[in-house]
Amino acid sequence: MSGVILNRRKLLLGSAALGSSLALSGCNQFDFLGQRGNPVRQALEQANVLTYRAQRALIGDQVLAREYSASEIRQGMKPNGSTEPTTPEYMFLRMQNFSQYKLTIKGMVEREVSFSLDELRNMPSRSQITRHDCVEGWSCIAKWTGTALGPVLDMAGVKPEARYCVYHCYDNIQKTLSGDIFYYESSDLVDAYHPQTILSYGLNDAVLPVSNGAPVRLRIERALGYKQPKYLHTIELVDDLTPFGRGKGGYWPDSGYDWYGGI
Amino acid sequence: MSEQSAPPPAKGPLIYRQSIFTRLTHWTWALCLFFLLLSGLQIFNAHPALYIGQQSGFEFDNAVLEIGAVNSPQGPRGQTTVFGQTFDTTGVLGMSGSVEQPQFTGFPGAVTIPSYRDLGTGRVVHFFFGWIFVAALFIWFLASFINGHLRRDILPKGADISGLPADVIDHARFRFHHRRTYSPLQKLSYFSIFFVLFPLIILTGLTMSPGMDAAWPWLLDVFGGRQTARTIHFGVMVLLVLFFIVHIIMVLLAGPLNELRSMITGWYRTSPGTPAEQGDKP
Numbered sequence: 001m002s003g004v005i006l007n008r009r010k011l012l013l014g015s016a017a018l019g020s021s022l023a024l025s026g027c028n029q030f031d032f033l034g035q036r037g038n039p040v041r042q043a044l045e046q047a048n049v050l051t052y053r054a055q056r057a058l059i060g061d062q063v064l065a066r067e068y069s070a071s072e073i074r075q076g077m078k079p080n081g082s083t084e085p086t087t088p089e090y091m092f093l094r095m096q097n098f099s100q101y102k103l104t105i106k107g108m109v110e111r112e113v114s115f116s117l118d119e120l121r122n123m124p125s126r127s128q129i130t131r132h133d134c135v136e137g138w139s140c141i142a143k144w145t146g147t148a149l150g151p152v153l154d155m156a157g158v159k160p161e162a163r164y165c166v167y168h169c170y171d172n173i174q175k176t177l178s179g180d181i182f183y184y185e186s187s188d189l190v191d192a193y194h195p196q197t198i199l200s201y202g203l204n205d206a207v208l209p210v211s212n213g214a215p216v217r218l219r220i221e222r223a224l225g226y227k228q229p230k231y232l233h234t235i236e237l238v239d240d241l242t243p244f245g246r247g248k249g250g251y252w253p254d255s256g257y258d259w260y261g262g263i
Numbered sequence: 264m265s266e267q268s269a270p271p272p273a274k275g276p277l278i279y280r281q282s283i284f285t286r287l288t289h290w291t292w293a294l295c296l297f298f299l300l301l302s303g304l305q306i307f308n309a310h311p312a313l314y315i316g317q318q319s320g321f322e323f324d325n326a327v328l329e330i331g332a333v334n335s336p337q338g339p340r341g342q343t344t345v346f347g348q349t350f351d352t353t354g355v356l357g358m359s360g361s362v363e364q365p366q367f368t369g370f371p372g373a374v375t376i377p378s379y380r381d382l383g384t385g386r387v388v389h390f391f392f393g394w395i396f397v398a399a400l401f402i403w404f405l406a407s408f409i410n411g412h413l414r415r416d417i418l419p420k421g422a423d424i425s426g427l428p429a430d431v432i433d434h435a436r437f438r439f440h441h442r443r444t445y446s447p448l449q450k451l452s453y454f455s456i457f458f459v460l461f462p463l464i465i466l467t468g469l470t471m472s473p474g475m476d477a478a479w480p481w482l483l484d485v486f487g488g489r490q491t492a493r494t495i496h497f498g499v500m501v502l503l504v505l506f507f508i509v510h511i512i513m514v515l516l517a518g519p520l521n522e523l524r525s526m527i528t529g530w531y532r533t534s535p536g537t538p539a540e541q542g543d544k545p
Contacts, residue, residue, distance in 0.1 A: 028378040030301075033388055041384070047391035059478040066480055068317070075322035131317060131489065133473045135382065137310035138319035139489050222477045256383030262474030263390065 036256055045258075052260035061190050065221035068129045068141050077142040077203055079211035080134060082171035082183060085231055090170040098215040103152075103199065107166070107237035110157030117201065117215050123147040126198050134225040135257065144219050145202030150193040153235070158189070162237035165192045166244055167218055170231035173251055185229040185250040186241055186259075187220055196221040199232070226252040227261040275533030276543035278443060280525050284406035288399040289526055295396040296503065298388055301376040303500060304369075305385030311357075311369030313497055317488035327494060330369040332358045339365065393468065400461055416445050417454050423447040439517045441534040456506060460499050467496040 033041050085091075093101050102114040127145040134140075153165075164186050172180035191197060198219050201208050208214045213230025220227045227250075241247065246254035253259040281289075311330040314320060329344045330352070341357025343350050352358075359373075360366035372378035376388055407413040430447040433440065440446065445453065469475040470482040470492035486492040514522045518532075525531035530544065539545075 028372070030388075031377040031379070034377040034379070034381045034384040041387060044387050044391040047394050048387065050394060051390060055472075055474045055478070059474055063477050065473060065477045066483060072317060074318070075320065078321050131473075133471070133489065134310070135386075137306065137471075137493060138312075138314075138321075139317065140321070141318045222474050224473060252383070256381070256387070258383075258386065258390075263472035 034256075048258040048260065051258070051263055055260070055262050056190065059222070061193075062195060063222075064196055065130055068131065070129060070143070072141045073129060073143060073204060075140065077132065077212050078138070078140045080225065082173050082230060083211040085171040085210075087170060087172050087180065090231065093170075094210065094214075101215050101233075103216060103232065104234045105153060105156040105237070106234060108159040108162035108239065109153075109237050110159065113156045115152070120147055120152075120199055120216065121201060123152070126196075127202070128196055128198070128219075128221070130196070130219070130221045132225055132228070135252070135261070143202075143204050144198065144200040145205075146198035146200030146216070146219065148195060149197045149199055149218065149235075150195075152199065153192060153237075156237075158237055161239050162189070163239045164188055164237070164241055164249070166236040166238055166241070166249075167229040167232055168234040168236065169229050170233055181245075181251070183229060183231070183251045184245060185218075185227055185252075186238075186244070187223075187227065191220045191223065191227075194220070194222065222262060224261040224263075226250070226257065273535060274545075275441065275535050275537035276539040276545060277530050277532050278537075278540070278543050279529050280443075280531035281529045282406065282410055282412060283529070284403060284410070285412060286526055286529060288403040288406075291395060291399040295392040295399070296507070298376065298392040299396060300500065300504065301374060302385045302388035302392070305375040305377065305380075306382060306389060307497065308369040308375060308380065309382040309385075313494040314490040315487070315494060316490050317483070319490055325490070328497075330356045332367045339367070393465075397465055400457075400465075404457075417450060417457060419447065419450045419454055423450050427451070437516055441517070441521070441532065442537060443533060443540075452506065452509075456503075460502055460506070464496060464499040464503070467492040467499065471496070 032038055033044070035041060098117050101117045103117075103120060104112065104114045106112045125145055125147055127143060129141060129143045132140045132142060149165075166186045167184060169183040169185075171183045173183045174181040187197075196219065199216050200219050201214075201216055203209065203212055208217060213232070216232045217230045218228055218232050238244075241249040241259075245251065248254045249259045250257075310319075312319070312326050313328040314325045315327055316325050320326060326344070327346055331342055332339050333342050334340075339358055340351055341353040341355065341359065343352040343356045355371065356369060358365055358367055359371035366372055368375070368380060375385070377384055404413075407417065424447070427447045433446075434448055466482060467486055469479070470486050470489055476483055476489065482492070483489060486495060521532045
């Protein structure tokens with residue numbers, strides 16, 4: 001019996017010690033990992049390169065993201081990030097219902113080309129009911145209609161040295177003292193040529209609304225939401241992402257998010 | 264009770280119990296699970312709600328957990344809703360920190376990495392340790408299959424099932440036997456960790472990856488959708504935290520020095536009366 005009492009006392013002491021050590025272990029001693037450019041953080045970031053390579057090796061380039069049935073569309077597409085760009089250029093286009101809008105393909109291409117919204121709508125179209133996964137953790141299913149990006153790129157003629165597409169957008173997602181920061185994103189050519197990668201101008205059988213990226217939003221269905229740039233105006237073919245923004249290949253990657261965004 | 268019988272030796276033999284693979288992976292997991300838990304809570308805080316199904320209901324309700332803050336006549340309060348039941352969780356969930364500087368996050372900064380809101384960094388930390396965690400599990404399974412640890416110590420056998428009631432009573436009375444092999448309860452716990460909880464938390468984690476859902480669409484069917492997978496991922500985390508607490512209590516009760524030694528050097532002191540075998544030390 002005495003052994004039992006002793007052990008119960010030990011148990012109480014043990015749990016008290018455990019509880020207090022847990023309460024004391026506030027985690028700000030790991031806040032240095034939040035500093036962009038910290039060498040330890042840079043070492044940890046290599047895991048994202050591994051994830052990218054592993055997923056590229058594992059997932060066939062043409063493998064599709066799941067498409068859902070119409071009954072799975074149970075709500076409107078939740079708008080997130082920029083929902084109403086305020087630059088004069090965008091507001092002007094919007095006022096004219098985007099009739100003056102041009103999507104430009106430039107950079108490492110045989111010929112720079114531009115397409116109006118009507119020209120894009122007259123290209124072969126594709127509709128897909130897919131799940132949009134936000135990096136925050138939520139998901140939303142919606143029907144996206146547009147034209148595949150691959151054939152559009154082929155009309156410009158992508159040069160063999162091109163490795164990435166940089167997607168330039170109209171939305172001034174961040175206003176700073178030194179001017180507006182515009183949203184941009186980028187992808188490799190596997191994602192750019194993926195059959196579900198579309199320049200979407202329609203959402204849930206209606207015209208793509210401003211809050212979801214009108215007039216054109218890119219869909220890269222095997223990646224998170226921040227890889228689906230809204231208010232797209234220019235696609236630039238490049239072999240290096242460092243000249244853009246802070247050099248990480250996108251607005252969110254520039255602020256510490258992984259570039260690939262497939263996980 | 265015969266007077267001629269020799270007194271039992273004060274100590275049982277010292278046995279070599281834990282292979283180098285078991286010890287190295289054990290401490291690797293301890294480190295990984297610490298960082299995975301705290302960075303995982305950071306990621307959760309970016310959208311502190313859990314749902315059942317493929318998507319998150321914004322215009323319909325499929326939430327099973329929601330943490331947030333609400334205004335009340337007494338000022339803002341932290342509030343948690345679980346399966347439709349709402350609780351005031353001010354100070355812990357939804358709202359924490361001091362009265363002067365309240366912090367409106369799901370889990371408080373004391374249990375997240377970083378301590379402030381930074382989803383990008385949480386993800387960097389989480390995926391780094393996720394890779395290490397999975398690599399260690401792969402090494403452990405391979406080594407344990409080859410060296411017999413799996414068959415000998417982890418997979419429960421008929422005798423373990425029949426010995427379970429007695430073992431439960433022994434544990435409830437804090438009577439621990441330091442035998443050559445694990446007790447039935449130990450086997451069952453480690454078996455559930457390695458064959459249920461660890462695979463579940465890895466696979467539900469992968470189900471949250473849109474890339475992996477394209478590669479392995481069965482993930483979505485097995486777990487009933489990406490949002491259900493996220494909820495299961497969270498639930499398994501809670502079970503692993505419970506396991507950790509019980510694990511530490513058991514180490515403290517069963518003799519922390521002997522238990523720590525076995526997980527550092529591999530050598531474990533058995534209870535008096537344990538028959539010695541070749542390879543033991545006195």
